[in-house]
Amino acid sequence: MPSLRKDPIMGRWVIIADERAQRPQDFHAVVHQTERTSDCPFCEGNESHTPPEVHAHRHDHSNPDQPGWKVRVIPNKYPALRSEGTVDRKSEGLYETMAGVGVHEVIIESPRHIISLTEAPADTVRAVFQIYRDRLKSLKKDGRFVHGIIFKNVGAGAGASLEHTHSQLIVAPIVPINIWQELTGSLRYYNDRGRCVFCEMMEEEIKDGRRVVLETPHFLAFCPYAGRFPYETWVVPKDHNSHFETIGKPALEDLGRLMKQVLTNLEQKLDHPPYNYIIHSAPFDQLGLPHFHWHIEIIPRLTQVAGFEWGTGFYINPVPPEIGAKTLRANPPSQDPGHGSITNG
Amino acid sequence: MPSLRKDPIMGRWVIIADERAQRPQDFHAVVHQTERTSDCPFCEGNESHTPPEVHAHRHDHSNPDQPGWKVRVIPNKYPALRSEGTVDRKSEGLYETMAGVGVHEVIIESPRHIISLTEAPADTVRAVFQIYRDRLKSLKKDGRFVHGIIFKNVGAGAGASLEHTHSQLIVAPIVPINIWQELTGSLRYYNDRGRCVFCEMMEEEIKDGRRVVLETPHFLAFCPYAGRFPYETWVVPKDHNSHFETIGKPALEDLGRLMKQVLTNLEQKLDHPPYNYIIHSAPFDQLGLPHFHWHIEIIPRLTQVAGFEWGTGFYINPVPPEIGAKTLRANPPSQDPGHGSITNG
Numbered sequence: 001m002p003s004l005r006k007d008p009i010m011g012r013w014v015i016i017a018d019e020r021a022q023r024p025q026d027f028h029a030v031v032h033q034t035e036r037t038s039d040c041p042f043c044e045g046n047e048s049h050t051p052p053e054v055h056a057h058r059h060d061h062s063n064p065d066q067p068g069w070k071v072r073v074i075p076n077k078y079p080a081l082r083s084e085g086t087v088d089r090k091s092e093g094l095y096e097t098m099a100g101v102g103v104h105e106v107i108i109e110s111p112r113h114i115i116s117l118t119e120a121p122a123d124t125v126r127a128v129f130q131i132y133r134d135r136l137k138s139l140k141k142d143g144r145f146v147h148g149i150i151f152k153n154v155g156a157g158a159g160a161s162l163e164h165t166h167s168q169l170i171v172a173p174i175v176p177i178n179i180w181q182e183l184t185g186s187l188r189y190y191n192d193r194g195r196c197v198f199c200e201m202m203e204e205e206i207k208d209g210r211r212v213v214l215e216t217p218h219f220l221a222f223c224p225y226a227g228r229f230p231y232e233t234w235v236v237p238k239d240h241n242s243h244f245e246t247i248g249k250p251a252l253e254d255l256g257r258l259m260k261q262v263l264t265n266l267e268q269k270l271d272h273p274p275y276n277y278i279i280h281s282a283p284f285d286q287l288g289l290p291h292f293h294w295h296i297e298i299i300p301r302l303t304q305v306a307g308f309e310w311g312t313g314f315y316i317n318p319v320p321p322e323i324g325a326k327t328l329r330a331n332p333p334s335q336d337p338g339h340g341s342i343t344n345g
Numbered sequence: 346m347p348s349l350r351k352d353p354i355m356g357r358w359v360i361i362a363d364e365r366a367q368r369p370q371d372f373h374a375v376v377h378q379t380e381r382t383s384d385c386p387f388c389e390g391n392e393s394h395t396p397p398e399v400h401a402h403r404h405d406h407s408n409p410d411q412p413g414w415k416v417r418v419i420p421n422k423y424p425a426l427r428s429e430g431t432v433d434r435k436s437e438g439l440y441e442t443m444a445g446v447g448v449h450e451v452i453i454e455s456p457r458h459i460i461s462l463t464e465a466p467a468d469t470v471r472a473v474f475q476i477y478r479d480r481l482k483s484l485k486k487d488g489r490f491v492h493g494i495i496f497k498n499v500g501a502g503a504g505a506s507l508e509h510t511h512s513q514l515i516v517a518p519i520v521p522i523n524i525w526q527e528l529t530g531s532l533r534y535y536n537d538r539g540r541c542v543f544c545e546m547m548e549e550e551i552k553d554g555r556r557v558v559l560e561t562p563h564f565l566a567f568c569p570y571a572g573r574f575p576y577e578t579w580v581v582p583k584d585h586n587s588h589f590e591t592i593g594k595p596a597l598e599d600l601g602r603l604m605k606q607v608l609t610n611l612e613q614k615l616d617h618p619p620y621n622y623i624i625h626s627a628p629f630d631q632l633g634l635p636h637f638h639w640h641i642e643i644i645p646r647l648t649q650v651a652g653f654e655w656g657t658g659f660y661i662n663p664v665p666p667e668i669g670a671k672t673l674r675a676n677p678p679s680q681d682p683g684h685g686s687i688t689n690g
Contacts, residue, residue: 005571008542009530014571015661080661093549094542095570149657170659178658181526185354197353197439204438225440226352226359278657312494312623313523314515316347316360316425 001082002100004174012177015080015100042164044069044111051075054105055135057127071127072108073135073169079104080170087144087173102172103139107131109165116154116272117165118264126256132169132279133252136245139171140284147175147283148245155274158301175283182280183292190291198293199240201225210322213329214262218254221262223321223328230303230319231270231328233262235296242282242289259296265328266300274301346427347445349519357522360425360445387509389414389456396420399450400480402472416472417453418480418514424449425515432489432518447517448484452476454510461499461617462510463609471601477514477624478597481590484516485629492520492628493590500619503646520628527625528637535636543638544585546570555667558674559607563599566607568666568673575648575664576615576673578607580641587627587634604641610673611645619646 002017041049047065055073062068075083081102089098109128110120117125136148152167153159175183189197205211205222213221213233221235235258237251247255266275281294309315347362386394392410400418407413420428426447434443454473455465462470481493497512498504520528534542550556550567558566558578566580580603582596592600611620626639648663 007569007571008534008546009527011530011533012571012573012658012660014573015659016571016665017661017663080659092570093553094545095549149659151657170657172659176658180658182354185356188356189353200439201353204440208438224352225437226350226357226361228357228359312496312515313357313521313525314360314425314494314517315357316362318362320361 001085002080004098004100004172006096008094008096010177011180013174017080017100040113040162040164042106042108042162042166043113047072050106051077055131055138057131067111069111070124071110071131073131074106074108076104076106076168081172098173101144102170103142103145105135105169107135107167107169109167113163114165115163116263116267117152118260118267120165120260122257122260124256125260126252128167129247129255129259130252132167133245133247135169136171136281139169140245142171144173145171146285147172147179148281149176149179150244150279152277153274154276155272155301157274158276160274179280179283183282183289186291186293196240196291196293198236198295202236202238211325213265213325214258216254216258218251219258221258223325225321227317227321227324228309228315229299229301230317231266231300231324232317232321233266233298233324233328235259235262235298236293237295240290240293242286242292242294244279244281244294262298262328266298269327269330270300270302275299276301346430347425349443349445349517351441353439353441355522356525358519362425362445385458385507385509387451387453387507387511388458392417395451396422400476400483402476412456414456415469416455416476418476419451419453421449421451421513426517443518446489447515448487448490450480450514452480452512452514454512459510460508461608461612462497463605463612465510465605467602467605469601470605471597473512474592474600474604475597477512478590478592480514481516481626484514485590487516489518490516491630492517492524493626494521494524494623495589496621496623498619498621500617500646502619503621505619524625524628528627528634531636531638541585541636541638543581543640547581547583556670558610558670559603561599561603563596564603566603568670570666572662572666572669573660574644574646575662576611576645576669577662577666578611578643578669578673580604580607580643581638582640585635585638587637587639588632589624589626589639607643607673611643614672614675615645615647620644621646 002015004013005016006013039046044067051074052065053072053074056064057070059068081100081104083103085099085101087098087101089096107128109117110124114120117128132150139145139148148169148171150167150169186197202220205220211223211225213223219235219237221233223232224234275298277296277298279296282289282292347360349358350361351358384391389412396419397410398417398419402415404413426445426449428448430444430446432443432446434441452473454462455469459465462473477495484490484493493514493516495512495514531542547565550565556567556570558568564580564582566578568577569579620643622641622643624641627634627637
C-alpha cells in the first residue's frame with residue numbers, strides 16, 4: 001500500500017510508493033519513449049488488455065468491456081493511490097502520514113488510435129470534459145476524498161507512456177500542493193482587495209487584449225501575464241465558479257469547441273509539441289469559494305525544465321506572453337462545420 | 346533588458362527574457378546533450394573564451410584571466426538577469442513588474458576538464474563553498490538585491506549545458522518562490538510550536554537514524570521523511586543559522602569533506618546520475634531568522650519529472666527515504682588521506 005507523507009516545512013504531501021520500491025539499477029530501464037504497438041491496450045477491440053471499465057459513453061446495445069464505446073474510463077493499471085482502505089491519518093514524531101488511499105483512472109478519449117484529442121470532433125472533446133465532470137461528481141460522494149485533479153500528458157516529453165489519446169484523473173484524501181498554494185494566494189488577494197483575482201485578471205485581459213488567445217461566450221483563453229513557460233495558456237470560465245464539476249451543459253458545449261480550437265492552434269503553430277493540461281478546481285469539502293476560480297492550465301513543454309527553473313524557483317520564460325498569444329491566435333484553423341461561430345478575441 | 350513579472354495569485358516572480366524572444370521554430374534547435382568540445386571555455390588556457398573573471402583563487406604571481414587559478418568566477422555569458430540599472434518596480438493594472446536586474450555568475454571549480462566536483466580533492470570542494478560564501482557576502486552589499494541562490498547542475502539530464510564541473514550563482518531583487526514558500530512554511534511551524542522545524546527535524550533524524558546518510562561534527566546529511574525524489578538528500582548545519590554566507594572556517598572545512606563524501610557515494614551507488622544541488626538561504630535583508638535554517642538540497646534526477654508530479658503537484662517517490670539512505674550510506678568509499686575522520690551516522 002502506498003503511503004502519503006507530509007513535509008512539515010511546506011505542508012506538501014508526497015506519495016511514497018514503497019511496494020514498488022526500486023533499486024538504483026532499475027532506473028536505467030526507464031523508457032522515455034512513447035510506446036508504439038499494434039496491440040495498443042487503449043484501442044477498440046483490446047478491452048481485455050485493461051482493467052474492467054468503470055464508466056463509458058457507449059453506442060446503444062453495446063456491452064461493458066466490449067467494442068462499441070466512444071469514450072471509456074478504466075482504473076489505472078499502475079495506480080499512484082489505491083482505492084481500498086481507510087485514510088488512517090497519524091503522526092510519527094513531528095511527521096504526519098496517512099494511507100495512500102485514492103482513485104487513479106484513465107480516460108480513453110477515442111476508440112481509434114489517434115494521438116491527439118484534436119483529431120476527434122468537437123462533440124467528442126465535449127464528451128470527454130463531460131465525463132471528467134461526471135466522474136468527479138460521482139467520486140466526491142466518497143467521504144474519504146477531498147480533492148480531484150484531471151490532467152493530460154501528450155507526448156513522451158510531457159510524461160505520456162502511451163500515445164493513444166487519453167487523460168487521467170486522481171482523487172485523493174489531500175489537496176495537491178499546487179492547488180493549495182493557489183487557494184492560499186487567491187484568498188490573500190481576496191482579503192486584500194475584496195474580489196476574485198481570476199475575475200479581475202480576466203477583465204484586465206479582455207480590456208488589454210494583447211494576451212488573449214480566444215474568447216467565447218463562456219470562456220477566455222489567454223497567456224497569463226507572468227506565465228512560466230513559453231506559450232503557457234490558461235482557460236478560465238467567465239462566470240465566477242470555484243468547482244469545475246458544477247459546469248452546466250451550455251458551458252460544456254462551449255468548452256469542447258474552445259479546447260479543440262486552442263489545442264489545434266497550439267499543435268499547428270508549435271509543430272506538435274509535447275504538452276500538458278491540468279484542471280485546477282477547489283476541494284470537494286469547500287463549496288462556492290468566492291476567492292477561487294476553477295481553470296485549465298495548458299503548458300507546452302518546449303523548454304527543458306531542468307536545474308534552473310525547477311531547483312531555484314526562478315522561472316525564465318523566453319517568449320513574452322504577448323508574443324505567445326499573438327502566435328497562438330494568428331490564422332485560426334477552420335472550425336468543425338456545423339458547430340456555430342466562435343468569437344475570436 | 347529582461348523584466349520580472351509577478352503572478353498575482355501565487356506571488357511568484359517570473360523572468361521574462363524578451364530580448365532573446367524565441368520564435369516557435371527556435372525551440373526545435375534546443376540541444377539536450379551536454380556539449381563536448383576540445384575547446385572547453387572553462388579549461389585552463391582558454392580564459393579568453395569567457396567574460397573577464399570577477400574573482401578567483403589563484404597561485405601566487407598569476408594574473409587575472411591567465412592560467413594559474415584553482416577556482417574561477419566569471420559572469421554568465423547568457424545571464425538570466427542583467428547587472429546594470431535600477432530595480433524600477435511598477436504596476437500594470439493589477440500586475441506588478443520590475444526590471445530584470447541581478448547578477449548571474451558561473452563558478453568554474455577546476456582548471457582541469459573534470460566532470461564532477463568529486464574528482465577534485467576535499468580542499469577544492471571546501472574552496473568552492475568558501476567562494477560561494479565570499480561572493481554572496483560581497484554581492485549582498487548591493488542594496489538592489491534581496492536574495493542569492495547557488496546551484497549546481499550535473500549532466501544534461503539535470504540542465505547542464507557544459508560538462509566541465511561548475512556551479513552557478515544568481516543574486517536578484519526578489520526571493521524565488523521555492524525559498525519564499527519555505528520561509529512562510531517554517532514561520533507557520535515556528536508560530537505553532539515555538540521551534541525551528543529544521544532543528545526539530547534533525548533531532549528526530551539523529552534519534553531515529555534510518556534516514557541518516559552521514560553525520561559530521563557540524564552537519565547532518567539525511568533523506569527527508571517526505572522526500573519528493575528517489576535518493577533526495579538534504580545537508581543541514583547542526584547549529585541553527587538562517588544564512589549560509591555566515592558560515593565559519595571550521596564548518597566550511599567540515600562541509601567540504603562531507604559534500605565530497607556524500608556526492609561520491611551518490612555517484613557510485615547510483616551509477617553517476619544527473620543531479621542538482623541548491624543552497625537554500627534566507628534573504629539578505631533579514632538577519633538571524635529564528636524560524637529558518639539554511640541547507641543544501643541534493644536531488645538526483647532519476648525519474649522524469651513529467652506531467653504527473655510537475656503539473657499536478659502530486660510527487661510520487663518510488664524509493665522510500667529509509668531505503669534511499671541505506672543505499673547511500675552503505676560501504677562509504679575511502680576518504681582522502683590526511684583529512685581526519687568523519688563520523689558516519
